[in-house]
Amino acid sequence: MARILVIDDDEVQRRLIRHVLVKQSHHVTDAEDGTQGIRLQKNQGFDLVVTDIIMPGMDGIETVRELICLYPALKIIAISAHRRVYLDAAKKFGATETLAKPFTPEELVGCVENCLHSGHAQNESAGYGNTDGMAEFLPQPVFQD
Numbered sequence: 001m002a003r004i005l006v007i008d009d010d011e012v013q014r015r016l017i018r019h020v021l022v023k024q025s026h027h028v029t030d031a032e033d034g035t036q037g038i039r040l041q042k043n044q045g046f047d048l049v050v051t052d053i054i055m056p057g058m059d060g061i062e063t064v065r066e067l068i069c070l071y072p073a074l075k076i077i078a079i080s081a082h083r084r085v086y087l088d089a090a091k092k093f094g095a096t097e098t099l100a101k102p103f104t105p106e107e108l109v110g111c112v113e114n115c116l117h118s119g120h121a122q123n124e125s126a127g128y129g130n131t132d133g134m135a136e137f138l139p140q141p142v143f144q145d
Helices: 011-023 034-044 060-070 084-092 105-117
Strands: 003-007 027-031 048-052 075-080 097-100
Touching: 003 011, 003 034, 011 027, 011 105, 027 034, 034 048, 034 060, 048 060, 048 105, 060 075, 060 084, 075 084, 075 105, 084 097, 097 105
Parallel strands: 003 027, 003 048, 048 075, 075 097
Antiparallel strands: none
């Protein structure tokens, strides 16, 4: 099945997501922050990234933005228990799907399957989602090894 990277600062959340996705025969790797997640993506090349939004250090919005700059066709699910505005921002910066916490295992599996089976990249022309009014936030990748 798919190779999936889960990025979340909450270890319990990472374990729960891993458990659900491994039961679906996916290969799951996890990272505790965006910086570690980007390094793992560079080294291992995942099919899908599931990332939390609110994290210390490199937050999920910055992580989504950076991943899309580096890998325009990468499919990303942004998750958050916080205000819908964060999920909307993640979508604007290129997340394929969003999922509000708390979510059921069935909702997670459905979202993952939708992402994996969608036949198109986020933005086939430039590698970004709908970024109306956000162009100033979309520079070249800033992540450095």
